[in-house]
Amino acid sequence: MTTAKRDGDTWILNGEKRWIGNAPWCDVSIIWARDVADNQVKGFIVENKTTPGFSVDKIENKVALKVVQNGHITLKDVRVPEENRLQGGNSFRDTARVLKMTRYAVAWMSTGCAMGAYEAALKYSQERLQFGKPIASFQLIQDLLARMIENITASQCLIVRQAQLHAEGKLSDAHAALSKAFCTSKCRETVAWAREILGGNGIVADYKVARFFNDCEALYTYEGTFQMQNLIVGKAITGLSAFL
Ligand SMILES: Cc1cc2nc3c(=O)[nH]c(=O)nc-3n(C[C@H](O)[C@H](O)[C@H](O)COP(=O)(O)OP(=O)(O)OC[C@H]3O[C@@H](n4cnc5c(N)ncnc54)[C@H](O)[C@@H]3O)c2cc1C
Structure with missing residues (x-):
């Protein structure tokens, strides 16, 4: 402190x-x-x-x-x-106005991170041949690609809706916490699937996916961890604070 x-x-x-x-x-x-x-x-x-x-x-x-x-x-x-001294910042509530926007921004960043990993994994799966066929033609690879695009689409819908709420002056701290928690956790799943699709090359920096995989860990933690965002959402939906 x-x-x-x-x-x-x-x-x-x-x-x-x-x-x-x-x-x-x-x-x-x-x-x-x-x-x-x-x-x-x-x-x-x-x-x-x-x-x-x-x-x-x-x-x-x-x-x-x-x-x-x-x-x-x-x-x-x-x-x-x-x-x-910042004359307009006189309480934690004033600081929280900054945190609301930075958390909401991380929801966008993590969606972009997931999109980058998805695009790299899709391209790789179309070029990598096994058993004489691109791995993109295998059912289990398509299942991963489908799950990735589902996560990304859900994240995009959420943050675009929150952009509308922000434009209307209705974006709350809990909204920002919800999108930060959701988009970073979906990004974490998505980059892990991308890394899986690349096989051994998924841990080599040259193929980009390893960088998205690592960067997502920072996005998941900074501006308040996943658990702390969920406690903010939990307080909003129950009316009870579990942390203060
Ligand atoms: C790359 C990076 C950049 C950063 N940039 C900045 C910056 O520019 N400015 C800045 O001010 N900070 C910055 N941070 C700090 C960041 O916001 C904190 O690291 C983050 O909020 C987590 O705090 P902590 O590391 O102290 O973890 P801790 O608070 O020690 O948490 C450790 C674990 O315990 C869990 N935990 C803690 N308390 C509770 C609880 N009450 N209930 C349940 N679980 C709990 C957490 O969720 C986490 O899983 C940055 C961090 C990183 C990694």
Whole structure:
């Protein structure tokens, strides 16, 4: 938990943040921290490279979403002027507005990831010959391809409907949690079937499917894990919170 304590016109931040995207090289971070005075979450703009007490360690050896560098941020008595506090972010409810849109965005990303894996697996199955025939002609391969396109179509229908709800101002936190959980879990199934269709080549990076397979693991976990999304949906449908 990162804390914020006010000292006149300055805030003092302490804590750690793990897995922060682009943190190893970016100039500025938005740090969400809990104000010890009123227990509310507030946002602060911190200059990464010039602020004493602010440090970032790059997280090495990731196997998923390798295109993004992630960092582990440590804040030790970091002093931030009041003018760097986000004036519109005064509670966890305000932060949740950001999370709603990022979670909904991950539903789109995972649908794209599943589509990429499906297209690569379909092409491979049409070109790979076994017993003198393309493996795409075998019933069990067609069964996997059909299951994959079913998952993708269901995910697309869901996120397009949620885009309509968003345009009408009706997209809720629970809607976003539902689509994040559903689309990432269906993506996970789909990329596993794609990897299966490629046989041994499914674990070689040259054939693309291994990258989709790995990237899906990050999509499934970040912006809140599958279980946490389901707890948000569970709260919405029962009226009972299992986590607070
Ligand atoms: C590639 C990547 C990029 C990321 N980028 C960012 C970023 O830019 N900014 C940022 O702030 N964060 C980022 N994250 C952090 C990410 O949001 C967290 O890793 C994620 O929310 C899971 O938290 P955790 O790793 O602490 O897992 P934990 O909370 O330790 O969870 C471990 C397991 O326990 C389960 N669990 C935990 N609590 C409960 C419970 N109450 N009930 C049931 N099950 C539970 C979880 O579902 C999970 O399966 C990123 C993570 C990754 C992997």
